[in-house]
Amino acid sequence: MRSGRSLTSLAQELERQLQSKKDLIVPSALVRHTTDERGRTGLVVEEDGGPVDYGVTPLARRQLADKLRIPYAYFERMREDQPALLDRNVNTWLQSEDDRRMLRTLDGQVRAVLSDRYRRLDNFDLAESVLPILQQLPEVHFESVELTETRMYLKCITPRLRYEMAPGDVVQAGVVISNSEVGQGTLSVQPLLYRLVCRNGLIAADRSLRKTHVGRALGGEDEAVTVYQDDTLRADDRAFFLKVRDVVQAAVSDATFRQAAQKLQKTLAIPLVGDPVKTVEVLAQRYTLNDTERAGVLRSLVANGELSGYGLVNAVTHYSQEVEDYDRATEFEMLGGRLIDLSAHEWKGLAEAA
Known part of the structure; x- marks a missing residue:
């Protein structure tokens, strides 16, 4: 299992964020998008005390593009190569929208652009x-x-x-x-x-x-x-x-x-009778693993020497310890849970891959 921080560190960071975060319900017409020459984006919100400038995180940038139905690849191309064009596009659509959005901010950055129906569970x-x-x-x-x-x-x-x-x-x-x-x-x-x-x-x-x-x-x-x-x-x-x-x-x-x-124990009785390399390739195709992840799971499977469904499940969950990104590491732990729920037919496609 991927290690994280201590409980004390978690408590301290949650307390710090509690003091720094703020939520706004904002009519789109009161929001203006800005991009500087380095491609850094911001949102200017017309609050009661006057305009307030916020930075924008990559996630919020993606959510904003999705809200305005601007393809994200095109959004990023404009941000990097034509920042003025990006601002014209975004601001034109913001001014034409007759809706309200929740902007979740932390440390002076917009970290999420969400529906005004978003249910906050903090x-x-x-x-x-x-x-x-x-x-x-x-x-x-x-x-x-x-x-x-x-x-x-x-x-x-x-x-x-x-x-x-x-x-x-x-x-x-x-x-x-x-x-x-x-x-x-x-x-x-x-x-x-x-x-x-x-x-x-x-x-x-x-x-x-x-x-x-x-x-x-x-x-x-x-x-x-x-x-x-x-x-x-x-x-x-x-x-x-x-x-x-x-x-x-x-x-x-x-x-x-x-x-x-x-359920996990039953996978001990599923022999991997095909080619282990092909088995992991099928796994990678089914669950969208990249080449590095595929190689890591295969390495764990071979190192463990358990050529069974049980060995494959454990190769997947063990690889999570090598993944730097904690969110992605957790997805591998969840993938292990999905594997033990596979039907006999689904296991056959993995176990007999050749």
Whole structure:
């Protein structure tokens, strides 16, 4: 499992962000786009006290292009080669739009351009609500926590629940809670299998809690910019976070853990009878792995020497430890969970690849 930061570091950064972030509900006509000669983009928002300049993160830039239906490749070409043309395009479309958008800002940067119906489930409030719940789990250990530009992750293990895959090969139960404040996914609570022998983490494809970020439209019908303070956001979300307790307990229940562990154990009986190189090529094609990732999974499979479905699952989850990007590493842990849910026909295409 990819390592992250400490709980103390996470708490400090969440506290810092709480003081620095601000949400705006903005009529498009009150927003102006700027690009300097170096290709750095900004948004000028006409707030009550006058115009305020914000930088724009790469993610928010992509979301803005999508909102205005400008192909992102063309958006980037204009930004790099014709910044004045980009500003004319963006501002023309902004002024012609009769809608409102949520701009989520942090440290003076617009980090997300979202619908005014976007349901904010913020990381500080989530952590404040669920950390006490997680800390009540028997012998809980926070194996990996992280706060990336797009998501927060809490991955913890409870060693009391154990299952032996084979003699000396033990997995423990855990849970993963993740959330995005910037429109990059739902709030989710999912079971986790943690393999002791190699510190692999597998996130089971359980959809017991998938809270989407869609709600009623925010702000009024006037043409002003509405600023939402953090105390308003916390009050809005607290009622929902109270529901998370039961879902966390279900995710680390004996029944849920054994069901996932037994699915993983069944892959021991799936021999890879084809060419391992071709098997990984088929895997890469199915799940859109790039060449570096494909080579890394193959290297893990060969090094482990377990030419079975179980070996392939563990090659995928083990490779996550080599991936620098934490979000992408977590996707490999989730891919392991998808593999144990494959049908016999789907496994056949992998196991017999030649």
